[in-house]
Amino acid sequence: MFVDNVTLFVKAGDGGNGSASLLHNGLTFKGGPDGGNGGNGGNIYIQGSTNINDLREFRFKKKITAQNGTAGGRQRLFGKNAPHVILLVPLGTSVTDTKLDRVYEITDTHRLLLVAKGGKGGRGNNEFKSATNQTPEYAEYGKPGEEKKLLLELRLIAEIGLIGLPNAGKSSLLSVLTNATPKIADYPFTTLEPNIGMLGTHPIADIPGLIEGAANGRGLGAKFLKHIEKTKILIHCIELNGNNIEERYEIVRREFEHFNKTLLDKPEIILLTKTDLVDEKTVKKVKDMFEKKGKQVLTCSLYSQKSIDSLNKTLKNIIENA
Numbered sequence: 001m002f003v004d005n006v007t008l009f010v011k012a013g014d015g016g017n018g019s020a021s022l023l024h025n026g027l028t029f030k031g032g033p034d035g036g037n038g039g040n041g042g043n044i045y046i047q048g049s050t051n052i053n054d055l056r057e058f059r060f061k062k063k064i065t066a067q068n069g070t071a072g073g074r075q076r077l078f079g080k081n082a083p084h085v086i087l088l089v090p091l092g093t094s095v096t097d098t099k100l101d102r103v104y105e106i107t108d109t110h111r112l113l114l115v116a117k118g119g120k121g122g123r124g125n126n127e128f129k130s131a132t133n134q135t136p137e138y139a140e141y142g143k144p145g146e147e148k149k150l151l152l153e154l155r156l157i158a159e160i161g162l163i164g165l166p167n168a169g170k171s172s173l174l175s176v177l178t179n180a181t182p183k184i185a186d187y188p189f190t191t192l193e194p195n196i197g198m199l200g201t202h203p204i205a206d207i208p209g210l211i212e213g214a215a216n217g218r219g220l221g222a223k224f225l226k227h228i229e230k231t232k233i234l235i236h237c238i239e240l241n242g243n244n245i246e247e248r249y250e251i252v253r254r255e256f257e258h259f260n261k262t263l264l265d266k267p268e269i270i271l272l273t274k275t276d277l278v279d280e281k282t283v284k285k286v287k288d289m290f291e292k293k294g295k296q297v298l299t300c301s302l303y304s305q306k307s308i309d310s311l312n313k314t315l316k317n318i319i320e321n322a
Contacts, residue, residue: 013041015142039069039079041118161231
């Protein structure tokens with residue numbers, strides 16, 4: 001199951017307590033403080049990863065807790081700092097701190113986002129020794145680690161988004177253009193979650209669930225419409241072996257308008273699929289219709305390797321010059 005949003009509770013580690021130890025020589029009291037500081041609690045970070053596609057790891061793991069720092073000891077022994085926790089998420093994940101209402105975007109694999117800071121270890125009594133207090137018998141408790149409630153939401157980062165009504169050939173196209181292996185069958189809603197492949201070095205995603213009324217909850221609803229927002233170019237797949245081609249195109253455009261009008265402004269290329277099922281006259285007629293709307297129009301048949309090779313080359317040129 002594709003998981004693109006989760007709520008997480010994170011708890012950073014508490015700092016270890018400082019020690020209030022006094023120097024001893026065997027059983028004989030010698031005086032003087034020798035208590036060490038406590039260790040710091042573990043921080044919790046979030047980092048982007050290219051090896052993860054969704055947030056399913058956190059589906060049943062709703063609370064993440066870092067270890068506490070260890071307490072200080074005798075002979076000025078400092079407690080050990082706790083290890084930090086790093087949570088890996090896909091690129092394109094937004095992290096919302098629900099208390100502060102701050103949103104952070106995970107867009108690369110290099111930076112660590114600190115989401116919960118570990119508590120500082122308490123000072124041992126050796127730290128409190130002064131000219132007026134040579135034998136302090138008190139120490140600090142460690143500070144508590146931060147607790148946060150986080151909302152993680154995934155927006156797929158794909159340079160090309162394949163859109164269109166069910167059975168327009170999006171999944172089949174993705175499978176021949178890339179190394180992706182989406183489920184393919186001749187019935188609506190075969191694809192129940194987005195699939196991503198690589199067109200050379202360019203990520204391309206098949207976005208499912210677009211039907212009339214999707215923005216209002218029909219079919220798969222608007223669950224995956226949000227994943228179109230981060231694409232650079234939309235490839236609108238329209239099958240030629242059907243009626244009301246222009247109306248089928250407008251259905252998708254209306255859903256964009258209802259969901260997020262800015263989607264209408266994205267660069268869009270019309271891809272007429274299944275050209276092997278119609279004659280050349282029909283292909284030309286439909287192509288002319290969309291070109292009159294100011295659209296760039298491409299055609300393809302999955303049963304023609306020449307057609308696929310040409311499409312592959314054209315798409316790479318388009319995205320590299322976008």
